[in-house]
Amino acid sequence: MHVIVAGLSHKTAPVEIREKVTYPEQVLSESLHALIGYPSINEAVIVSTCNRMEIYVVANDLDKGKDNIIQFICDCHDLKRDQISDYLYFHEGKRTMHHLFRVASSLDSMVIGEAQILGQIKTSYGAAFEADATSTIFNRLFRHALLTGKRVRTETEIGENAVSISYAAVELAKHVFDSLAGRTVMLIGAGEMIELTATHLMSNGVNKVIVTNRTFERAEALAQRFNGTAVPFDEFIDHMAYADIVISSTGAPHAVVSKGHVTQVMHKRKNKPIFFIDIAVPRDIDPEVANIYNVFAYDIDDLDSVVQTNLEERKKAAEIAEAIVDNEVGHFSAWLSTLEVAPAIASLRHHAELIRKQELEKHLRKLPNLTESEINTLNAMTCAIVNKILHKPIVKTKEYSNRKDGYQYVDSFRLLFDLEEEEEQDDSPGFLAKAELKQS
């Protein structure tokens, strides 16, 4: 039994290849069925996102498994082997788990710490589960991967801080206001950057938008998009008192919001806190404004410094995340090794030998008059009995374990003889994840 992953990602393949080799949702179920149709492949999950395509399989033969995957990709997309073989990467065994856990933790993403990948893996696994393409190993592996991803997100700050200018604006606003729900934002200017920042603010709960622009029509157009109101450019200061957040990005050569304006606004607002973001160069908002009581004003350089610090923080968080991934891989491979046949048999032999020795000692104490040779005979006899009884089950298990679903026999073998796992490990992640998957 081998766990293999084959894939191509933004790190190995150009977009020309990535856009060809995809498995959209509609064909996913069908493709999974085709994949497990191959004789060497027992379980399969296909992860297909815009930056990566990865096929995870459990195969009973390493080389055949890899070969089947390449064949499968070529068949699906009408490609020749040499067209894609250069771009594909393969991992097997422990490195597959390591890779999957890293992907789920968003450590392998283009933007480290991005939040989507965990959901995408969940969907991919869900599809494979629905299509009956997963079984004991992948059910456990993927649930463990989701759990690892979640653990990384809660225990590190990997995804917490903004790494783009427009998100940094939202993040800063959230340091002043506890929640942006129900807040009003004023947009001065109607450019692309303004629109992007406003979109982020809206998705964080801001529900009222006031737009102003030198060309009133553009203000109206933007206001309509956000379901807001447009106000003429020469009277926007009068409306500023209603806004909690002001974003400015005009092409004006000098400041359009002066200190005097804001003092007037703050008087009208009864000093309620107000938050300014100036993304224009040259600046639209007089920097002096920041000195007014309860006014928090930032320009593009401030946002950039926030982004730079956050990027450094993410790198540091990623180091901690790698340690978490290593730890979880350790847990998982400990469980996986219990599915190997050799240790199970060794464990049974050890167990039987222990019983034999104990019983022999117990009974020899009752027979103190035995000679050396008689003891040897008894010893040999008990050994023979144990070995003969164990012979059939061991041979059969070895034989069955080579079948397609072999590890299930190993599993039953352990269960029937009540063989304890070599290493203590907690079962909880699997169960937790199972419960969670049912909920969602």
Next chain:
Amino acid sequence: MEKLTVVVFWLALVCSVASSLAYIGNFASRAERRVHVYTALGTALASFLLLLAVIFIRAGMLGISQTAGPFTVRVIFAAFIIGVFLLIETLYAGKNPKIKALGMFVMPISVVLQYMAWHSYKLTEPLTEQLRNYWVGIHVTFAVLGYSAMTVALAMAIIYLLQERQLKNMRKKKPGKIFRKLPSLEMSDEFCHKAIAFSFTFLTLVIATGIIRAEMLPEWSQWYMDPKILMAIATWVVYGAYLFVRSTLGWQGKRSIMFAILGFIVAVFTYLIGNSSIITEIIPSMHRYGGGLG
């Protein structure tokens, strides 16, 4: 019983120290292990319960009328501070995990109070006839509740000032770890407000019960000119003014926060009159119980 009190008290102190360290550690560390979060909360809860146990054991041992001594009062104070904090944490930490930063301030304060309590453990001056009255019991309990909430308000005010400095000086100084971990300005302002509103209610009751008790005494008229009582009223006025300007003039933010800090300073001074021997020598007060440490 004596031994039991001491053992339980020390266990509580150990838990408080552990909790303080855990809260500070969680705040400072990059990775937030769930184990560490639960350790911080668990030890805080354990310490709270153990301190309550100390109070009950002592009440059982000495009789309820004898419990108003300096040791017990400080233990109650230490317990209530943790209690107020735990209340905030259970109510709000689910929605706003950053509120946990409060633990970093509150738990060490509780440790200091427990240490002070330990220092006054040996002072077992029998309570005077004046104190053996249930009005006094209510009066003291309300006072301790009021002071606990005040301390939490102060912690929130400090958190606000730290965060505001980060936000206002971003140009000069890159935002540090504090910036990412501390709650938003609005939240610390709001919690400071809540804590003061809570504290003000009890402060009012403290003064009211104090008056009721003083009226029962033969020398009642002298009580109204006592410096401690006057300072208590000054504290009440400052906090009242805070609530007033906040609600009517809309003084949010730093100005009202400074008011909260002023209120706390006045309150500490009020506490020290009659309780600190140095100050009592300069300003004599009739409100002087439990060996000058009540």
